[in-house]
Amino acid sequence: MKPINDTALVRERMRRQQLIRKDIPGAAALVAWMGAVQAQEYEPARWGLGLRLRGAPVAADIERDLSRGAIVRTHALRPTWHFVAARDLSWIQALTGPHVQRRMATYHRYFALDPPALTRAMTAIERALTEQSGLTRAELASHLRIIGIDATGQRLAHIAMHAELEGLICSGPRRGRTPTYALAATRALRTRRRSRDSALGELTRRFLQSHRPATIRDFVWWSGLPTADARRGLEIVRGVSVDLQGQRYWTVGETVEGLPRRGERSRKPVAHLLPIYDEYLVAYRDREAVPHGPSTLRAGGRPVLFQHAILLDGHVAGTWRTPPPGDGGVISIVPLRKFHVAEREAIDQAAERYRRFSSAR
Numbered sequence: 001m002k003p004i005n006d007t008a009l010v011r012e013r014m015r016r017q018q019l020i021r022k023d024i025p026g027a028a029a030l031v032a033w034m035g036a037v038q039a040q041e042y043e044p045a046r047w048g049l050g051l052r053l054r055g056a057p058v059a060a061d062i063e064r065d066l067s068r069g070a071i072v073r074t075h076a077l078r079p080t081w082h083f084v085a086a087r088d089l090s091w092i093q094a095l096t097g098p099h100v101q102r103r104m105a106t107y108h109r110y111f112a113l114d115p116p117a118l119t120r121a122m123t124a125i126e127r128a129l130t131e132q133s134g135l136t137r138a139e140l141a142s143h144l145r146i147i148g149i150d151a152t153g154q155r156l157a158h159i160a161m162h163a164e165l166e167g168l169i170c171s172g173p174r175r176g177r178t179p180t181y182a183l184a185a186t187r188a189l190r191t192r193r194r195s196r197d198s199a200l201g202e203l204t205r206r207f208l209q210s211h212r213p214a215t216i217r218d219f220v221w222w223s224g225l226p227t228a229d230a231r232r233g234l235e236i237v238r239g240v241s242v243d244l245q246g247q248r249y250w251t252v253g254e255t256v257e258g259l260p261r262r263g264e265r266s267r268k269p270v271a272h273l274l275p276i277y278d279e280y281l282v283a284y285r286d287r288e289a290v291p292h293g294p295s296t297l298r299a300g301g302r303p304v305l306f307q308h309a310i311l312l313d314g315h316v317a318g319t320w321r322t323p324p325p326g327d328g329g330v331i332s333i334v335p336l337r338k339f340h341v342a343e344r345e346a347i348d349q350a351a352e353r354y355r356r357f358s359s360a361r
Contacts, residue, residue, distance in 0.1 A: 006244050009213055016210050017280050018052035019272055019314075025054045027062045028070035032085035035206030036092065036318055037074050039081045042179070043358075044275030044308070050357045051272060058357050066171070069187040073171040073179070075164045078224040079104060089188035090167060094201040097165040099224050099293070104161065111155045113162070121149055121159050122168055126183065134172040134180040139245075197236055200225075205235030205252055211283055213242060213249035221285030245285065268340040271346035272311040273320050273331070273354050281316070282308060308351075310335075312343055320351070331355070 013029045017034075024030045025050045031037055032192040039045035046062045065071045069086050076082050076092050079100050084092060108118070121144055128143040129135060135143075137156060144151035144159070151159055160181070163169045172182030194202070219230045230248055233239075239250040274280060310318035310333065317339070330353045339347065 009244060011247070012213060013211065013280065015313045016212055018210075019280065019311075020270060022052065022054045024052070027053065027065045028055070028085055031071050031083050033087060034210045034279065035203055036077055036082040036084050036090075037278050038282055039083045040074070040277050041275070042081075045073075045081075045083060047354065047357060048275045048278050049187065051274075051353070054150045055124060056353070056356060060167055062132070063174075067173045069173075069182075072183075072184075072188055074169075075100065075161050077222065079161065084188075086188040089170065089184065091199045092203065093165065093167050093196045094194075095203060096224055096303055097167070099226070101162070101165050103224070104158065104165075107158055108162070109292065111158055113155070113158060115321045117149060118159070118162055121148060121151075122166065123183075124149070125159075125163055126168060129169065129181065129183045133186060134175065136175065136178055137179050140181060170322070197232075200229060200233045201236035204230070204239070205237045208237065208239065208252040211279070213244075215247065215286045217285040218283065219250075222283045247288065269312050269343045269346045270314075270344065271350040272351045273301070273347075274309045274311055276308050277307060278309070280311070310347060312339075317343070 011020075014096040018024055018030065024033055030049055030052055035357050037045065039050065043059075046059060046066075048171060049062050050057050050059065066073065071083050072086050072089055072091075073081055073083055074089070076089065077096050077100070108114070113330075114119075124143050124147050125140055128140060140160065141156050144156075149159075160169070163181075164184075168186050169181045170184045171179035172187065174180065203223060203225075204219065207222060208214060211218070211222070215229060216230045216234070219225075219233070220227050223230070225233075234250060237252050239252050242249050242251065269355050307319040308321065309316050310320055317337060318333060318335040320334065323330050323332070331354065333347065333351075
């Protein structure tokens with residue numbers, strides 16, 4: 001399919017993802033607005049929150065919400081790390097967790113993690129975290145070895161993921177740069193139980209309000225839920241469809257006429273330094289609508305999705321790398337095309353915001 005180059009779609013996604021509107025003041029509120037935010041790599045994901053917030057937050061501001069448990073980092077949607085608002089964790093995991101567990105069953109068999117072994121592991125983990133909260137993965141492994149469970153390498157990772165998806169554990173306060181685990185019951189207090197339709201409708205609404213316009217395939221990819229659930233979710237929220245170049249997209253809450261006019265753009269270029277696995281790029285399955293053409297799919301031999309990306313007016317225009325220690329905070333820029341003067345100035349401003357965010361204490 002021919003890539004879609006529709007300014008209205010790009011501007012609306014940037015606005016909804018808080019890349020140009022930025023009217024949410026706190027990280028916990030932002031994560032709740034998004035539904036969930038992929039957090040496979042911790043520090044880049046933390047920057048992904050910071051660049052979307054009003055004002056000029058620094059890394060320590062985001063860290064406070066994570067440390068006090070307003071945001072947790074855990075497995076909840078497809079099998080990778082996500083930031084989730086603590087008050088949303090129980091109902092999101094109840095909805096999506098069983099689907100992720102079914103996808104992980106093959107790995108459990110491969111690592112000889114049958115139901116009795118997993119049950120024993122869960123019991124040991126719960127006992128250990130009841131006695132002492134905030135244990136590292138290595139410390140949990142020690143407790144598992146005591147009861148005769150081999151918890152090394154990927155086997156330990158899958159045991160921990162199983163415990164997260166079962167709603168037993170989630171992230172605890174970091175110990176320096178080392179992540180810890182805590183009992184979910186102490187970090188993410190359980191809220192009023194939702195019916196399945198209520199949870200499905202709410203997750204659909206959160207996704208569309210923050211990622212729209214999006215296709216059904218986008219929501220299936222992002223949520224890990226089956227297509228039938230995605231269609232049911234659209235029914236519940238009364239999703240509104242819009243067709244662009246032969247593809248059907250969905251919105252919620254406003255009419256199609258609420259989208260920005262085609263051709264609308266700011267007078268000056270707007271630049272963003274997106275972290276690797278940012279929601280703006282990784283949350284969509286239908287790549288034709290992701291705003292980069294065939295010539296920008298790779299940079300330095302790697303797909304742009306797996307690198308830090310430079311956005312100019314919502315389109316991928318290059319990649320960037322964080323400065324190595326002792327390099328004076330100089331960010332390395334790898335352009336995918338020639339930048340004119342105003343674009344270079346916008347990129348420099350975006351780089352300065354990243355430096356302030358990451359260096360402030």
